[in-house]
Amino acid sequence: MLIQTELLSKRYGHLAALTDCTFDVPRGEILGLLGPNGAGKTTLLRLLLGYLKPTSGTSRIDGLDCYSQSVAVHRQLAYLPGDARLFRQLNGRQTLQFFARLRRTSLERSLRLAERLQLDLTRRVRQMSTGMRQKLALAVTLTPDVPLVILDEPTANLDPTVRRDVVELIREARDEGKTILFSSHVLSEVEDVCDRVLVLKAGRLVDTVRVVDVRRQHRIQAALTGPLSPLPAQLAEDIDLRQDAAGVTVISRGELAPLLGWLANQPLAKLQIEPIGLRSVYERHHPATNGDE
């Protein structure tokens, strides 16, 4: 395991920012962190970076304690903050040079990344838009050859074209064998990129889902024109079935084909089949309130 946390907690007086968070991340995995603002995502990332001292529990990266061995830990990782702020007086090239020299990494690789992200390296950071600054910080972050990359909402300020490039870069990093910890509010992006997702709520880890499993799940809704026949035993294991006055709702966690065979013989009308997706998992823990999208 590259990352291991055990009962990791952080309190500020009476406020619990993170409580008893335990999870492992194997090498080469892209792990997503999901949760609304204040759920504890950033606290978790800052604990892993050694920026915060845990109130209790432990976190280790490559066997090193994240707080007491933070310099050694930082040799193993690269980090992109949610709102990356760079030295305002430097231009793009100078920024890349500074971090390349600090890390003793290749400037050429930084420049290649910058070119791919369509960065104007002659412009000073203070003259850059938020999106450009974020792209520059992303080039800084993805340059070092480290086993772990931590990205805190990397696409938050980017336009759709660059967002696509960033997602592509993350996938490439994964293909190079890097482990990626990826926090985002964009569910579709997390679903596209991540292998596994941790859902946080009020500082607690409330769910862990594998994206491949989520993708296999479907919700089927239909009106009933007569009584349903009994569900075959071989299907019952992977299916939740609910009936009410409006009709029937079936949640399938496994293969869809056998279920469709059974449904074809049922007295149904207005049949709708939709993939459940990460949104359903997320909304199970964080139900939408009025005004939420």
Place this chain on the structure above:
Amino acid sequence: MNLVLLGRSLRDSWLLLVSCCAMALGFTWLRVWVASQIKVDAFIKFFSESLQIFQGLLPVPIEDLASPLGRVAFSFEELGLLMLLGLWTVTRATDCLAGRLGAGTMEMLLAQPVRRLTLVTTHTAVTLGGVLTMGAASWLGVKFGLQFSKFEEAPEWTKLAPAAVNFICLGVFITGAATLISALVRTRAQAVGMVIGFYVVELMLMIIGRLNDRFEWMNRLTILSVYEPTLLTIGLNRDPSVYWPLFWQYNGTLAGLGIAALATSAAIFCRRDVPAPL
């Protein structure tokens, strides 16, 4: 010490340092030249008759202050020069931790394999180097001022070394105090506000303590009571055996407290939580 960070720190601050040093050199040069134009008798009469109440604030008796050496040494107590020192030290020291935390640049720096202690020491080394350079520039300004002065018997510029050393030690103290405050708070504005508040309280303690005998104890509470460039300059040139211990005591207090504050701020920063930027 990290050479990459050191280079960055130097490039960030060279313009401010060069400006402050040039102004310190020009200020002391001009100040010494102006001091050499003053008619001593009129100066003593003015202070003795019109501003008697302020005599308690003078670092040395009026006759000593009116001497060429006294008038030149007093340049190091001028508000203009002290403001330049404050500008350099407070700007740099508050930027060290609170400034970077508030600006958010600390986030990216701390993610690199660099110790927190290295970040503090590199930044502070440049600040203290700047204090030394400013002290040297001020002393050099005195030298040039004396060369162009109209004193009948101009003092040797080397005799002003105690004042320059005291000035440098004050810079070390301010750097330490401001860095310590910077390590405790979250934004640079808070740090600057607290440093200014600290200075105002110190100044009030000194003024009240010196003007009223009943409150003389207040003067002993303020760090400004050990910043006495004129007293040390005149004393060491007149009676070294008495004033050398005082020289070490005053400068040792300033530099010692400054270095202790720097060590404390480094210890605090190495242990404190680094909050997300505002």
